[in-house]
Amino acid sequence: xxxxxxxxxxxxxxxxxxxxxxxxxxxxxxxxxxxxxxxxxxxxxxxxxxxxxxxxxxxxxxxxxxxxxxxxxxxxxxxxxxxxxxxxxxxxxxxxxxxxxxxxxxxxxxxxxxxxxxxxxxxxxxxxxxxxxxxxxxxxxxxxxxxxxxxxxxxxxxxxxxxxxxxxxxxxxxxxxxxxxxxxxxxxxxxxxxxxxxxxxxxxxxxxxxxxxxxxxxxxxxxxxx
Amino acid sequence: xxxxxxxxxxxxxxxxxxxxxxxxxxxxxxxxxxxxxxxxxxxxxxxxxxxxxxxxxxxxxxxxxxxxxxxxxxxxxxxxxxxxxxxxxxxxxxxxxxxxxxxxxxxxxxxxxxxxxxxxxxxxxxxxxxxxxxxxxxxxxxxxxxxxxxxxxxxxxxxxxxxxxxxxxxxxxxxxxxxxxxxxxxxxxxxxxxxx
Numbered sequence: 001x002x003x004x005x006x007x008x009x010x011x012x013x014x015x016x017x018x019x020x021x022x023x024x025x026x027x028x029x030x031x032x033x034x035x036x037x038x039x040x041x042x043x044x045x046x047x048x049x050x051x052x053x054x055x056x057x058x059x060x061x062x063x064x065x066x067x068x069x070x071x072x073x074x075x076x077x078x079x080x081x082x083x084x085x086x087x088x089x090x091x092x093x094x095x096x097x098x099x100x101x102x103x104x105x106x107x108x109x110x111x112x113x114x115x116x117x118x119x120x121x122x123x124x125x126x127x128x129x130x131x132x133x134x135x136x137x138x139x140x141x142x143x144x145x146x147x148x149x150x151x152x153x154x155x156x157x158x159x160x161x162x163x164x165x166x167x168x169x170x171x172x173x174x175x176x177x178x179x180x181x182x183x184x185x186x187x188x189x190x191x192x193x194x195x196x197x198x199x200x201x202x203x204x205x206x207x208x209x210x211x212x213x214x215x216x217x218x219x220x221x222x223x224x225x226x
Numbered sequence: 227x228x229x230x231x232x233x234x235x236x237x238x239x240x241x242x243x244x245x246x247x248x249x250x251x252x253x254x255x256x257x258x259x260x261x262x263x264x265x266x267x268x269x270x271x272x273x274x275x276x277x278x279x280x281x282x283x284x285x286x287x288x289x290x291x292x293x294x295x296x297x298x299x300x301x302x303x304x305x306x307x308x309x310x311x312x313x314x315x316x317x318x319x320x321x322x323x324x325x326x327x328x329x330x331x332x333x334x335x336x337x338x339x340x341x342x343x344x345x346x347x348x349x350x351x352x353x354x355x356x357x358x359x360x361x362x363x364x365x366x367x368x369x370x371x372x373x374x375x376x377x378x379x380x381x382x383x384x385x386x387x388x389x390x391x392x393x394x395x396x397x398x399x400x401x402x403x404x405x406x407x408x409x410x411x412x413x414x415x416x417x418x419x420x421x422x
Contacts, residue, residue, distance in 0.1 A: 007399075007400075007403060007408070009345060010345050010346075010348060010349040010352070010403075010408070011349060011364075011368045011369050013342045013343075013345035013346040013349060014265075014345070014346045014349035014350065014353075014369055015369050015370075015371075016342060016346070017342065017343060017346035018261065018264045018265055018346070018369075019261065020256075020257050020260035020261055020264070020273075024260055024273075024274060025256050025257050025260060027274060028256050028260060028274055028277050028278060028281075029249075029253070029256055031274070031278050032249070032252060032256075032278060032281055032282070033249060035278070035282055036245045036248045036249065036285065037245055
């Protein structure tokens with residue numbers, strides 16, 4: 001029977017190229033050591049809440065809601081804790097009292113010359129989906145790191161930014177879109193920032209899981225530019 | 227390539243929660259599991275993440291290991307299921323932006339490295355086109371150079387089954403290679419025969 005020729009060299013090349021390196025083995029060993037050292041991680045089924053976990057989760061959600069409510073509610077002095085953007089101030093929204101400095105409140109001219117509070121320059125970030133253990137606060141820190149670029153972008157449509165972090169907490173990939181956001185000024189800014197950081201690369205621990213938590217994850221964010 | 231199975235004493239210490247014993251248990255298999263995950267999953271999935279997950283799952287479910295002598299095949303089964311689980315998560319495919327990583331061999335020149343990397347990429351493309359069953363039997367026998375009996379032990383099937391799967395996998399590999407216009411290197415040709 002005429003057997004076909006078998007390409008051994010392909011397998012030999014593949015074998016060599018896919019052989020685990022010393023560095024990879026070392027990283028895996030360290031990650032496993034951390035995971036095993038964390039008491040409890042290997043004593044329950046992954047992905048399943050521990051006993052009383054549901055109750056603890058509900059408590060955490062309730063506490064978060066209470067904090068949000070407290071932030072949104074007006075303070076006893078009547079001044080809002082978090083007011084509308086500067087451009088909208090003085091148009092009737094907010095209490096009638098003036099500010100602490102005694103500046104007259106209200107009037108569009110005043111609003112136009114007053115510098116915007118810093119936080120209004122920050123993009124509003126909303127989590128759309130999350131896999132793994134990428135922490136939102138870490139990603140916000142990542143966004144804050146290019147505040148200046150964000151401020152220059154001006155206004156624009158919202159976009160979705162997806163960050164992927166490895167289990168060591170390093171941002172390994174930034175994806176802008178897929179809703180066409182990459183073409184916006186903000187999207188270009190985020191992309192340029194990622195390129196400037198030469199991602200994928202070691203990026204500290206700004207966005208990612210704590211030691212020993214699930215290995216990797218992605219975070220999809222809706223971002224309203226300032 | 228074959229490692230001795232862990233001792234029942236080591237397993238018992240792991241089950242009692244000794245972290246050092248857990249480290250001792252998985253240490254000899256780190257490289258093996260890394261190679262399995264990389265070759266079974268391919269570039270879209272991170273082999274380190276997969277290995278980490280597979281080994282943690284193995285430590286989690288150590289109480290389900292009935293016979294310590296079967297540890298290797300039991301671990302292979304967990305690795306295989308972990309790879310399958312991650313592959314089902316379609317979104318991981320979106321992050322497919324890498325090719326086979328190149329580990330440069332200091333003994334070879336850059337030209338040889340590039341040629342070998344290209345051949346490895348070709349092999350990767352062909353393997354990606356095969357079914358998981360065909361892929362794993364080729365990985366175990368052709369790439370990891372295990373005997374048919376070793377592969378049968380890892381896969382939990384009989385040796386005749388492995389030989390049969392191997393024959394079909396080789397035929398499928400050659401067919402896909404021809405479709406993709408990839409030919410064998412003249413210096414290393416051999417006839418496709420049964421399992422070694």
